[in-house]
Amino acid sequence: xxxxxxxxxxxxxxxxxxxxxKMVDVYTDSTPELWVGxxxxxxxxxxxxxxxxxxxxxxxxxxxxxKNTSDRDGDPVMTATVSSGDLDGAVTQDTWDDKxxxxxxxxxxxxxxxxxxxSDNQAEYWLVISxxxxxTPGRNITLQATTIKVVEDGTGSAGQPQNNxxxxxxxxxxxxxxxxxxxxxxxxxxxxxxxxxxxATTDKWYPLKCTIVDTVPTLTLGDGVSDP
Numbered sequence: 054x055x056x057x058x059x060x061x062x063x064x065x066x067x068x069x070x071x072x073x074x075k076m077v078d079v080y081t082d083s084t085p086e087l088w089v090g091x092x093x094x095x096x097x098x099x100x101x102x103x104x105x106x107x108x109x110x111x112x113x114x115x116x117x118x119x120k121n122t123s124d125r126d127g128d129p130v131m132t133a134t135v136s137s138g139d140l141d142g143a144v145t146q147d148t149w150d151d152k153x154x155x156x157x158x159x160x161x162x163x164x165x166x167x168x169x170x171x172s173d174n175q176a177e178y179w180l181v182i183s184x185x186x187x188x189t190p191g192r193n194i195t196l197q198a199t200t201i202k203v204v205e206d207g208t209g210s211a212g213q214p215q216n217n218x219x220x221x222x223x224x225x226x227x228x229x230x231x232x233x234x235x236x237x238x239x240x241x242x243x244x245x246x247x248x249x250x251x252x253a254t255t256d257k258w259y260p261l262k263c264t265i266v267d268t269v270p271t272l273t274l275g276d277g278v279s280d281p
Contacts, residue, residue, distance in 0.1 A: 060093040062078050062087065062093060063155070064076045064078065064079070064098070066196035067100035067103065067197055068101050069102040070197055075199035084199065084202055085201045087202070087203050088206040089204065089205045093161050094160045094161075097117070097155055097156055097182060098155050098156055099196065108142070112140060112186060114185050116132065116133070116134040116185075117157075118131070118183075119178050122179045125181075130168055131166065140156055140157055141154055141155065141156055141158075170203055174205040175203065176203050178201050179198065180201045183195045183196060184196060247260050248261040257279060260278075261274060262274065
């Protein structure tokens with residue numbers, strides 16, 4: 054790496070591990086650590102039983118959450134979701150090992166990592182990585198978790214951390230769960246009161262229409278257009 058853009062934390066998230074097998078930072082071979090208020094990127098490799106998962110086509114989204122260790126089922130203090138379109142399915146063992154590629158790159162700003170620490174200038178938080186598949190309905194799978202050590206560095210002020218209190222799906226999570234209920238490489242949009250389905254092979258949008266077939270209302274696709 055020739056430039057420094059963010060703090061880098063590289064994590065193998067292995068779905069086949071036990072619940073008390075915690076992830077470690079590949080760069081340090083230990084529990085991940087982060088200075089308060091630092092811009093950071095989490096480089097995530099999806100594994101199963103110590104092997105890199107080479108086919109992630111059934112994964113609709115990946116979410117990384119950081120929570121208070123004493124309240125794992127509470128609101129996250131940091132959270133971000135990467136949808137399928139931003140996941141890298143071309144990662145190989147070689148590109149993972151040489152640290153040039155990862156399945157998911159999850160980034161946070163300094164304001165988002167401006168977390169509270171104790172009087173001893175450090176605190177432990179709970180970090181968990183999960184995915185939602187594009188099955189119908191989507192399946193929720195926790196890959197792996199770990200603790201992350203956050204330490205006050207005494208430099209500057211990064212502003213207020215994000216407010217993550219919510220009981221709803223994010224836009225990326227909703228898109229991942231519902232916008233993929235159709236052919237591979239297609240997605241949907243709503244324009245002028247009509248739903249359109251995009252098909253990548255033809256590079257066209259097809260309007261969803263309701264017609265009567267043998268007295269039965271039936272959904273069909275109209276003629277494809279380049280731009281709804």
